[in-house]
């Protein structure tokens with residue numbers, strides 16, 4: 496006789512089959528999300544699935560237009576072009592979070608955002624493979640002068656030359672910045688037969704047979720190809736100028752910048768190329784970049800005259816794969832922050848999370864309290880919580896701001912209002928939300 500199938504056992508711990516309760520801060524259709532710079536459809540779909548209102552633009556916004564649009568949204572999604580300065584953030588009265596749908600966060604005043612209780616997320620590695628592959632392509636294109644040959648053919652010129660065209664096998668690649676992109680590139684370059692060295696401010700374990708160099712100057716002086724993979728920081732601004740190009744890079748070397756435009760001084764690059772000290776360069780990023788597609792690249796006429804210079808319009812991370820992954824990654828982080836207060840992986844905030852509240856915990860509320868990091872705050876808060884049962888609580892700080900998350904049980908609807916009101920009126924309050 497067939498045996499009846501066993502009842503599935505109730506699993507425990509983090510595999511619990513109890514359903515997490517969906518916490519709703521307010522009617523989700525009131526959550527307004529503004530997405531700029533052609534953010535991927537995966538993000539638009541994810542936000543719409545939550546029931547949020549979503550407005551999208553293909554370009555970056557600036558000036559009055561940005562101030563007008565940002566003033567009543569709860570979340571803004573941007574890429575590398577939209578500048579969220581303190582002045583812009585001051586106008587964003589309802590803003591709770593910013594999503595940078597890219598790696599870089601230099602376009603946002605992170606400190607001002609934190610002080611206003613606005614949590615910033617990015618996508619730290621989803622486009623690293625795309626950038627690394629682009630660099631491999633550029634190295635070969637430069638070594639074979641393909642840009643110039645192709646331009647000549649477009650002008651009907653047949654120019655078959657082998658002088659100063661090289662294989663990349665056995666050449667030295669110098670990587671400045673050995674993070675997600677630099678290290679990925681290191682592996683790809685070695686598999687093409689290149690010898691890899693890198694420079695980084697941190698001591699990092701090299702992948703494959705790559706080796707770390709102690710100084711930037713040493714790296715520059717031994718590399719046939721120098722490629723930059725550093726963030727835009729005070730320390731990296733103008734990092735590569737005449738001293739580095741003419742003084743330290745080898746004669747005949749190539750320079751690649753797919754990092755940030757401000758890292759390389761354009762006049763020094765032009766001098767390096769025009770003097771013949773550099774054999775070529777690939778530049779994807781510029782100190783000033785147009786906000787939208789079209790004939791707007793008018794700042795750098797000197798570059799237009801340089802030979803063996805590949806110029807691209809900041810497309811390092813622009814692949815279908817990277818953009819769709821970034822869309823999912825950043826929209827997921829933002830949704831968790833909106834719905835549950837989770838700030839894990841935030842770039843400017845203490846990283847806080849608590850296990851989910853289950854559906855049957857019907858009278859449990861979650862208090863999210865973003866406050867100034869000053870003495871005596873927890874005492875005040877715990878007095879407010881004193882008549883309730885604090886089920887779990889976690890708090891952490893980062894610089895001037897602190898973030899407390901607490902789940903309180905047996906709270907009636909009137910009490911929710913009272914708790915919200917009392918916490919919002921504490922002297923350290925920056926932003927308080929109560930989810931239920």
Ligand SMILES: O=C(O)C(=O)COP(=O)(O)O
Nearest residue numbers: 574575576597598599812
């Ligand atoms: O990921 C980054 O930081 C980039 O530079 C890519 O920027 P983008 O999203 O293409 O504007």
